[in-house]
Amino acid sequence: MNIEKLKDIASEIRKDILKSTCKAQSGHPGGSLSATDIMVCLYFHKMKHNPKKPNDVNRDRFILSKGHAAPALYACLAHSGYFPIKELDTLRQLGTRLQGHPERTKLPGIEASTGPLGQGLSFANGVALAGKLDKKDYKVYCMIGDGESQEGMIWEAAMTSAHYKLDNLCVILDHNRLQIDGDVADVKNIEPIVDKFKAFGFNVIEIDGHNYEEILNALEKADKIKGKPTMIIANTIKGKGVKSMENKVEWHGKACKPEELDGLCKGVC
Amino acid sequence: MVFVRGFAKMDIIKEATRDGFGKGIVKAGENKDVVVLDADLAESTRSIKFKEKFPERFFDMGIAEMDMVGTAAGLAASGKIPFACSFAVFSTGRAYGAMRLAAISELNVKIVGSHAGLSTGEDGATHQAIDDISLARTLPGMTVIQPGDSLEAEKATLALVNHKGPAYLRLIRGKVPILTKKEDRFEIGKGVIIKKGKDAAIFATGALVHIGLEAAEELNKQNIDAAVVNIHTIKPIDEELIIKMAKETKIIVTAEDHNIIGGLGSAIAEVLAENYPVKMKRIGVNDHFGESGKPEELYQKYGLTKEAIIKAVKDLRREK
Numbered sequence: 001m002n003i004e005k006l007k008d009i010a011s012e013i014r015k016d017i018l019k020s021t022c023k024a025q026s027g028h029p030g031g032s033l034s035a036t037d038i039m040v041c042l043y044f045h046k047m048k049h050n051p052k053k054p055n056d057v058n059r060d061r062f063i064l065s066k067g068h069a070a071p072a073l074y075a076c077l078a079h080s081g082y083f084p085i086k087e088l089d090t091l092r093q094l095g096t097r098l099q100g101h102p103e104r105t106k107l108p109g110i111e112a113s114t115g116p117l118g119q120g121l122s123f124a125n126g127v128a129l130a131g132k133l134d135k136k137d138y139k140v141y142c143m144i145g146d147g148e149s150q151e152g153m154i155w156e157a158a159m160t161s162a163h164y165k166l167d168n169l170c171v172i173l174d175h176n177r178l179q180i181d182g183d184v185a186d187v188k189n190i191e192p193i194v195d196k197f198k199a200f201g202f203n204v205i206e207i208d209g210h211n212y213e214e215i216l217n218a219l220e221k222a223d224k225i226k227g228k229p230t231m232i233i234a235n236t237i238k239g240k241g242v243k244s245m246e247n248k249v250e251w252h253g254k255a256c257k258p259e260e261l262d263g264l265c266k267g268v269c
Numbered sequence: 270m271v272f273v274r275g276f277a278k279m280d281i282i283k284e285a286t287r288d289g290f291g292k293g294i295v296k297a298g299e300n301k302d303v304v305v306l307d308a309d310l311a312e313s314t315r316s317i318k319f320k321e322k323f324p325e326r327f328f329d330m331g332i333a334e335m336d337m338v339g340t341a342a343g344l345a346a347s348g349k350i351p352f353a354c355s356f357a358v359f360s361t362g363r364a365y366g367a368m369r370l371a372a373i374s375e376l377n378v379k380i381v382g383s384h385a386g387l388s389t390g391e392d393g394a395t396h397q398a399i400d401d402i403s404l405a406r407t408l409p410g411m412t413v414i415q416p417g418d419s420l421e422a423e424k425a426t427l428a429l430v431n432h433k434g435p436a437y438l439r440l441i442r443g444k445v446p447i448l449t450k451k452e453d454r455f456e457i458g459k460g461v462i463i464k465k466g467k468d469a470a471i472f473a474t475g476a477l478v479h480i481g482l483e484a485a486e487e488l489n490k491q492n493i494d495a496a497v498v499n500i501h502t503i504k505p506i507d508e509e510l511i512i513k514m515a516k517e518t519k520i521i522v523t524a525e526d527h528n529i530i531g532g533l534g535s536a537i538a539e540v541l542a543e544n545y546p547v548k549m550k551r552i553g554v555n556d557h558f559g560e561s562g563k564p565e566e567l568y569q570k571y572g573l574t575k576e577a578i579i580k581a582v583k584d585l586r587r588e589k
Contacts, residue, residue, distance in 0.1 A: 131347070
């Protein structure tokens with residue numbers, strides 16, 4: 001799919017993030033918007049997956065370790081055809097398949113239940129190890145957050161990824177530099193994050209996480225690396241695409257007001 | 270189904286339940302989907318037996334229990350049947366978040382905790398899991414099994430391969446008499462009457478099963494006919510059998526190497542309180558951490574003895 005089409009899809013995804021969290025009057029728009037462009041590149045260009053066969057053993061897998069970005073994931077799945085787009089309106093409501101944080105038992109297309117931070121990378125390693133054991137050529141993508149990288153389990157898992165030479169694993173760090181309590185650098189600094197993952201044995205690629213050429217190139221490069229896992233450090237903007245939300249920490253876990261919705265959707269870029 | 274064994278046919282052969290697991294997991298390995306993970310304790314947990322036979326399906330995860338259980342979840346989601354092994358304090362307590370997420374995910378992850386309870390001995394309180402049953406039992410969908418001897422541990426391991434869903438298998442370091450026979454069937458969720466009795470029922474799990482049997486033998490000499498029931502599955506617990514025994518004997522004593530809060534005693538108290546309240550006593554670690562010492566010294570000091578069980582039965586008879 002060409003980049004312009006991908007960008008058009010991303011705009012729709014962003015609007016759905018705003019709408020679904022607005023309807024729920026809760027959820028995490030900031031970190032969903034920062035992750036959107038990468039997820040769109042994965043679901044609408046890079047990954048081999050079939051919404052009609054969500055359990056196909058040969059599918060590529062995407063594990064959203066930063067599970068609070070669920071609104072972006074749900075919108076990508078809905079627009080891919082895993083379930084009706086109108087179901088996005090049920091986000092976070094009683095009886096919904098679209099739980100506040102993703103649950104694999106509830107909704108087709110969800111690979112891993114996530115949300116308690118730090119856990120998705122270990123899960124992704126398990127899926128990648130199984131792929132090696134079964135001699136499958138599927139690829140495992142895992143998105144982690146920068147605040148999430150304060151969890152010790154991320155580093156336990158990083159050692160596992162490298163020790164088992166999981167070159168079928170590509171991790172993407174959504175480096176939007178903000179977490180609930182403020183700047184990641186102030187809350188507890190994770191830098192130098194590129195050097196850290198290099199030291200842990202990853203093939204590290206640093207990109208602008210909103211530049212489609214850079215995202216797609218990095219994903220292609222990850223395929224060619226043998227013998228080690230890839231870590232794409234994607235420098236992103238929290239709230240990206242919705243001007244009044246960009247780089248504002250208060251939009252981490254707050255939905256817009258219903259009266260703000262139309263204006264914000266019109267301004268999505 | 271209830272399996273009735275003759276009284277006091279205690280085999281003199283002793284073996285640790287972890288050794289039974291070691292034998293079971295090697296047999297389980299014939300199923301190509303079975304994989305084993307360990308956190309640097311493969312020799313101690315006996316998962317090394319699997320590593321020797323199926324090295325390509327064995328993953329040493331280093332000293333990183335959270336990562337081990339999280340990785341096991343990913344393997345399970347990909348069709349594998351992972352057994353994630355460490356000491357009970359670590360495979361449950363250190364990995365609790367990952368264990369909880371595996372349970373929410375309804376994944377086929379088998380968590381194995383060896384060196385459970387005070388019987389771990391010299392390593393002291395930090396290494397003696399007295400809270401692990403409680404942690405596992407409170408997770409929705411989690412099956413909790415503690416075999417009473419090594420033969421049963423072997424069968425439990427094989428049963429877990431065919432059991433769908435998350436489970437915790439609790440094992441101990443020390444040797445205990447083999448009470449069961451090769452031909453005895455093992456069924457998850459079913460208590461086993463190892464001695465019939467009409468005057469009292471002793472529900473025991475793990476290392477306390479044989480101690481419960483010794484207590485019953487002693488009580489028999491004093492003309493008190495106590496039944497002994499091996500509860501190898503603490504969750505889902507055999508409610509039917511517990512209620513039946515309570516109706517028949519009206520006197521219930523539980524025995525376990527675990528805190529009496531949250532363990533077998535609690536589980537049975539919950540069943541009785543809601544269905545057929547009778548007075549009961551819980552023998553176990555009385556809301557206390559352990560300490561260094563020989564297992565038998567610790568059992569004496571903390572009251573995990575046949576004398577304590579006998580006293581509990583007699584006290585309840587007096588209070589009746």
